[in-house]
Amino acid sequence: MSTSLQELGQSVKRLQNRHHHTLNAALQELGVSLVQWDALRHLDQNPDASLHDLAQLTFQTDQAFGTLAKRMTDRGLIERAPGPGRAVRHRLTEHGRAVRVAGSAIAERVLADSFAPLTDPERDVLAALLRRLLDRA
DSSP states (O other), X not given: OOOOHHHHHHHHHHHXXXXXXXXXXXXXXXXXXXXXXXXXXXXXXXXXXXXXXXXXXXXXXXXHHHHHHHHHHHTTSEEEEEOSTTOEEEEEOXXXXXXXXXXXXXXXXXXXXXXXXXXXXXXXXXXXXXXXXXXXX
8 A cells, every 4th residue: 555645745744844843952052043054054055145035045035034134143143245236135254154064063963863764875765756856846
């Protein structure tokens, strides 16, 4: 008997939820949430991105990301920088960069533990299947 599509969807969601909660708890040692660390990660990977672009990358509304960016600026994780025209860009501070790097190490540890039951070839198959599903646009 094959797994129902609803069961499959729920399994994907449960794994995502486990990753979210575990990463959020582990990142607390750095004083940041998963949402904040994810914003740092995307800002580092996309240094010229607009606030709107960063909101989309982090699955937030523009308003929610603007509020997050203000809190992160107040904490010294990011700073505002002039962009083209009237645009304002954000960039990592040295403190924000250090938190991003330390958070990456934590994420690697958490995810390595989560995927430990799978062999390297099984992880490759899972990654390929997920990419195939995500590439359907």
